[in-house]
Amino acid sequence: MPDSPLLEPGLLSVLVPVYNEADLVCESLSRVLAAPLPSGLRREIIVVDDASTDDSAARVEAFAGAHPEVRLVRHVRNMGKGAALRTAIGAARGEWAIFQDADLEYDPNDYRKLLRPLLEGRADAVYGSRFAFSDERRVLYFWHAVGNHLLTTLCNIVADVNLTDMETCYKAFRTSLLKSIPIRSNRFGIEPEVTVKLAQRKVRLYETPISYHGRTYEEGKKIGLRDAFEALFVMLRFAFRQDIYTESGPEILDVLSSTPRFNRWMADTIRPHVGQRVIEMGAGIGNLAWQLSPGRARYIASDVDEEHLHRLEGRFMHRANVEVHRCDLEKPDDFAAFAGTLDTVVCLNVLEHVPDDRGALRNIRSVLVPGGRAIVLVPEGMSVFGTLDEVLGHCRRYSEPDLTAKVRDAGFHVERVIHFNRVARPGWYVEGRLLKRRTFTRWRLRVFDSLVWVWRRLDPFLPWPPVSLIVIARRPIDGETT
Secondary structure, X not given: OOOOXXXXXXXXXXXXXXXXXXXXXXXXXXHHHHOOOOXXXXXXXXXXXXXXXXXXXXXXXXXXXXXXXXXXXXXXXXXXXXXXXXXXXXXXXXXXXXXXXXXXXEOHHHHHHHHHHHHXXXXXXXXXXXXXXXXXXXXXOHHHHHHHHHHHHHHHHHHOOOOOOOOOOOEEEEHHHHHOOOOOOOOOOHHHHHHHHHHHOOOOEEEEXXXXXXXXXXXOOOOOHHHHHHHHHHHHHHHOOOOOOOOHHHHHHHHXXXXXXXXXXXXXXXXXXXXXXXXXXOOXXXXXXXXXXXXXXXXXXXXXXXXXXXXXXXXXXXXXXXXXXXXXXXXXXXXXXXXXXXXXXXXXXXXXXXXXXXXXXXXXXXXXXXXXXXXXXXXXXXXXXXXXXXXXXXXXXXXXXXXXXXXXXXXOEEEEXXXXXXXXXXXXXXXHHHXXXXXXXXXXXXXXXXXXXXXXXXXXXXXXXXXXXXXEEEOOOOOOOO
16 A cells, blocks of 8 residues: 555544433543643544434534544434544554544553554554453453453454454554445444454554453443354455455555465575665565575665555565665655665566656666676567556556666666566466456466476477566676676
8 A cells, every 4th residue: 555645643532432322422522632642742533423313423523523633524414433533543644553442441551562562663553451460350241241252252263363452442453544445334233343454464463462451231331242243254254355454456465475385486486686775666565585585795675665664674674685765766856875885686576667667777786896696587579468466556567678778778787587487478468458357366376386396397388479578687796898
């Protein structure tokens, strides 16, 4: 997901779904406004009234009139907590977001604990646990606690995590992450749905203990047995369905990450040309970096997508030789810090996204030492340009003469051009040109990936053009002509 210019750094969006909480909602909002925040953080409160039948909306509207930090959004019909939060997420403008119920069960004074791992860059999402050790917790229903533990355990099994409290209201996130996840549940199923999808996205998920002052059903508690069965259904539904991106491009990249043998084939193809001080342009979620970074003196994984950068930071946090940087292939200033210091640039499936590909190649050259190599993989052949290229954001596909001419114009020697992955070209043509599909199916890719050991041996003998061209280009040594 591209970095959203609408998100304000240092702003916390508190997302509050409301349904028939007239007696408590204004006190709850007052506590949210009074809660201490980490230094430098501001807050906005987005209240979504889910078609309350009491005067909750009118009271919030009056409250918002006296407090400009509060915004009210109304649903015309009751749809449930998940739908209300979905609306609130869409309206959020802050860098960070937190779910807050409109009753008084949860204490906003815990915000600092929830936000600390996010602000320190250790976490992408933080859950406030009612069952981990905390200062105090109201003692309530045994069977309700059993149900919570059971649902959390089942969710842990499905998502392969070890949470102590999946059903907690208090969940804090990077807002860009939250906006990039499609939320389908309208009721309380949002809790397991978000948890399963966070796990499938492989984000850094933390827990912290919180205080809890639960209500009885007489006091207005709304969740019940029906919601427990819905939560179970939601877990099973999303356990077998990778519905984790709101946009098609990142979804395709995630699908392609399920082809480890193919990624190894690509890495093995270019490995002989990779040096010790490397920058990878458009590293995505790190599939290639995972293969190539071991043993390198320095490996810089770069991208322009904020979600990819966070994913890279989490994935490579224990590899000391790997750095993560934001680097735009079209911006010379992003390359200034590395000028003339690296011996290899790896740029696979990126150049075709850039309108000014000649300028991008000159930027690549600028970071290389004399004699350093650029390894550039691009899609081959406009004759197979189709809907898959459109979804991926391709500006073009290349012919070999066009590619080598642009590389030479940027000041490189072309050492070699490799024709890579002929075997997939018929499938790409059928899927993207004839059937006009806009994504890949995971099971087909897994079948393809399971047979990569066959494709690697067969590929050089196939008579048609490849899916991709790989050019190995060298920056001339000083005094050497191109």
